[in-house]
Amino acid sequence: MTARKVKISTRPSRSVVSDSKTVKSRLHKGCRRKTQSSGQAMLARNIKHRHAAPARKMRIKKPYYDAIMSGRKTLEVRVGYGSIKRLQAGELLQLETSHESGAVRIKSIRIYDNFAKMLAAEDWRQIVPQAKDRAEALQLLQKIYPPRKEKLGVYAIEIAKLEKGKSAKGKKSK
Numbered sequence: 759m760t761a762r763k764v765k766i767s768t769r770p771s772r773s774v775v776s777d778s779k780t781v782k783s784r785l786h787k788g789c790r791r792k793t794q795s796s797g798q799a800m801l802a803r804n805i806k807h808r809h810a811a812p813a814r815k816m817r818i819k820k821p822y823y824d825a826i827m828s829g830r831k832t833l834e835v836r837v838g839y840g841s842i843k844r845l846q847a848g849e850l851l852q853l854e855t856s857h858e859s860g861a862v863r864i865k866s867i868r869i870y871d872n873f874a875k876m877l878a879a880e881d882w883r884q885i886v887p888q889a890k891d892r893a894e895a896l897q898l899l900q901k902i903y904p905p906r907k908e909k910l911g912v913y914a915i916e917i918a919k920l921e922k923g924k925s926a927k928g929k930k931s932k
Contacts, residue, residue, distance in 0.1 A: 813850035813861060814841075820855045821888065827860050827919060830887040833880060837903050838869075838911035845915065862917040870912040873899045880914055 818826075818834070825831035836842045845851075849864045870876035873896055877885070882895040889895040900908070 813852040814845070815852045815854055818853045818855060820858075823853055823855045823858060823860070825887050826853065826862065826917065829919065831884060832916060832918070833884045834915045834917055835873075835876070835885055835899060836913050836915065837907045838913060842913050842915075845913075850920075851917065861920045863920060865916040865918050867916070868914045870914065872908055873903075873912055876912045876914055885914070 816834075822831060822834075826834070845864060845867060847864050847866050851862050851864060853860050853862060868876075868880070870879065877892050877896055877899075882889060882892045886895040886898050889898060
């Protein structure tokens, strides 16, 4: 008896070819999983934990990560990419450097036309704590984001570090 191959479509552009024992995924190597006898693929990206609140991941440079975790930086500035536009107050963010990560909660999001208007309204020390003055803070931001990116809109994301020993819902964990 030969194993019958079945094509299971997860999305129109992505497919999984399966026999009765294993799944060969074209998505990426982290998604390979054994299947049940019915041939249904159990992909890692589809497995969700019911009790864990989803947290979006955001890459951040080490000096800024350290400033956030120490409480000196409470405003993270980004330009209006689609992923940033979808952020909402109350959401969790998993900040990641190359070697560390930590969770923060979004308190509020304020949108500005450019960096100069944002720095006129916000405390620059909460955005770039290592800067000596507002002008240096503006230079650092413009060094990170060129003018064409600034035209997407400037998002000042007010964040608060999550306390250790608390779950995503704010209750102490056991």
